[in-house]
Amino acid sequence: MADPLIEVRGLGRRFDVSKPWLNRVLEREERQYLTATADVNFSIARGETFALVGESGSGKSTIAKMIVGLLPPSEGQILFDGQDMGKVGTSELRALRRRFQMIFQDPFASLNPRWRVGDIVSEPLRTFGLAKGAEVTREMERLLDTVGLSARDAEKFPHEFSGGQRQRIAIARALSAKPEFIVCDEPTSALDVSVQAQILNLMRDLQDEMGLTYLFISHDLSVVRHMATRTGVLYLGRLVEVSEGKSLFRDPQHPYTKMLLDAVPDLALSGRRRTPVTGEIPNPINPPSGCPFHPRCPVAIDKCKTDVPPSFQTPNGSAACHLLG
Amino acid sequence: MSDPKTSGPQANEAVTEAAIPERTPGRLFKIWDSDVAYSFRTSPVAIISGVVALAIILAALLAPWIAPTNPFDPASLNLMDGFTPPMQENAFTGNTFLLGTDNQGRDMLSAMLYGARISLFVGVSAVLLAMVLGITAGLIAGYRGGWADAVLMRIADVQLSFPSILIALLIFGVARGIIPPSQRETMAIWVLIVAIGLSDWVQFARIVRGATMVEKSKEYVQAAKVIGAHPFKILLRHILPNVMGPVLVIATIGLALAIIAEATLSFLGVGVPPTQPSLGTLIRIGQQYLFSGEWWILLFPAVMLLTLALAVNLLGDWLRDALNPRLR
Amino acid sequence: MTEPLLSVRDLVIEFPTRRGVLRAIDGVSFDIAPGEVLGMVGESGAGKSLTGAAIIGLLEPPGRIVSGEIKLKGERIDHLSPAAMRKIRGRRIGMVFQDPLTSLNPLYTVAKQLIETIRTHMNVSDAEARKRAVALLDRVGIPAADRRIDDYPHQFSGGMRQRVVIALALCAEPELVIADEPTTALDVSVQSQIIDLLKEICAEKGASVMLITHDMGVIAETADRVAVLYSGRIAEVGPVASVISEAEHPYTRGLMGSIPTLTHDSDRLVQIPGSMPRLNAIPPGCAFNPRCTQAFDRCRVERPFPIDRPGDRRVACWLYDEQEATHG
Known part of the structure; x- marks a missing residue:
């Protein structure tokens, strides 16, 4: 890729889910680890929207948290604009932090209920020292206007707003740091569809105006298809397929992607007979050996049970499946 | 409120907002109209206990202006007035006292007003001290977790396994050992505050720790x-304001407990000196004369203490219900 | 048309609050024919779950049915005594909720809950009930049902638990199943399995289904007819295919356009400005008028009644009134 803004190399994260020490000793149990993500590689170019799609336990939120620095990675590197985030000093990290922001899933939890909207939106301005005195207010009011709220909303508290308006406030807060890159973790999954459309359109408009780069995380394939310029599919913490544009939805390569697309309820009423989906996502504490998808895969071969498949080139990207090798 | 989506002030997005003119009610109206205020207005128990508590607190605060005499001033005392029953003329001096006098001829009403002042001062100060200690410990334990949490909470557990009055007695004893005898009288009230405050921080620490652990995982903290x-x-700007609700409840109930603890300590004779009697001290003095027939010396301070503690406690109970998130 | 299995007429549900009475459901009427799957779709707060709760008599106070009637096979079931309602619930009307854990008691094995339900409503022996329960679990796709029946709810995965709930809802062979967001808590790949199962098994047992969901896709795949709720009123009702492909009510049209699909390309989604009004701020006339691009004067003053449309559809919108058509 010509000019990646974010590059993720071999990113992995394990969580210690062991019982307390005393229980372990008494019950003679080993330490237990949950591998939330393993060996994830991708890069995001400036101005694009890279989407990560996956079901529960796929590790998509863990990746988001590692990228914005809420969780330290267990292994691998995250490079922002060429700088390894794990190696830069505190002052450089602080400068880097301003350049990426995050929008959260639940607009009812992501705004401090005791703060006025104006204070919420201007917090990044003050923290990063981007404005002083009356400038702060002016900038904050401009941001509220940008996201479709009015300046007099600054005096109100979050509970006075509907879900969609709260998500607008959260977007205004993210924008106030003047970031280049925004991680959006399920930004519309708590909203009703008609409001979701407003927020998705707003995010599109802002991207066009400000040249933002998005990492868009969602479980909703239709939303991802609408937003993404490139899409990665996660299954049990591993990236199973990455594909350019809408080709993922037209021509899925990995059996899991195919299954996922088949499972989406069909609004077009095409009456297609879909292949019945079988099985459920296994417990990530004891993931299957080899390819994590093999127990549910209709086309699995013996090799899938033993070897983790490497990533192979596909016409529009890459996919980790032995059958493509 | 049954449905959280329907409660609270109305808010509509851009379009409907234009249709409905904005009214900006004043701050006082907002407070009057708030759910907590409404809950107060509609709860007879809350109103009665609020009025009673307020009356006692005001009377105590205004004691120097409304009390008939100054019981702390030895010059105003006449030993001949001692043991005058309520509303009766003293056989020697001919003076009458509304609530009678104690053994030293102190007017009971005045002594009680001044006593309540000391009781309240000790109670409020002790609760404030416990609050500061408990909130600090709770915030650190809840936010940091790990060893800081383990250490702080084990200390709390150990302290909880002793009755708090015992802890207060212990602290009182240690303090007496440290402070030179000449200053014991003047320092007594401060020692009392520290003793009660230190014995009471655990409650605050526990509740704040729990609430902090809940709040810190919320997305606004991550943001x-x-x-x-x-x-x-x-911790201070984001989490603290969101954990203050339960703290206020504990503080109100804690105030009632602290007033009783002060009375208990004074009753046991380790509290404030008799020259500056608190309600507890008055009760201790009265108890000595109960069986010789001078019942009023015990009864009136006891009733006042009980009324005050009960009123504050009921207020705390009401506050807990009013702040219950389920009802908001 | 044959006699409907369930018939709801002019249902009005209100919540008295201190700031006035909130009307959450305002004149909702619909029928469910025997064997039919009726989808009930709407955004959060539209009142779809409330309608379901009212039918099974589980409306939470202070919510109450103010007027209207609910008939099951011609027999009024609103305002039945709790005891009489319990006989209907489970026996004649089964329930599937969003969170399987709320319908299953965590303290009892699946066997105990299934057998108890079967024996409460049907006159069979313990052994016979168990046999039926195992067969039902097998039917809903629980592998090794005869062994797993003795497990506790927490030993099942989310999707399996929802299968158990479906078995529980169907074990007394009810005539109607009310499924409130049955797949919302599940992953996409599991969701489609549950939809298929619910559809098949209800068809097999001849049970009608009232499927409450916010997900138009689920409705499209499952329902025969769909009712679109907005602000506690039915905007549009009709056969699924025609409502989805050629919605008549401006709200439904906006709603359909705002859903991104896997097949249709568009740069921008259709968006309805604003959001659904809160219950205390429903505008006069048509509840949708402030957000409607086609609203005219009448919409702002007069509430549209359901107008019969060709193809067994009804739309509450003045655009389709004869009077308007003739006047131009």
């Missing part, structure tokens, strides 16, 4: 972290 806000700022 502050993404911005790079200092942990100190996250």
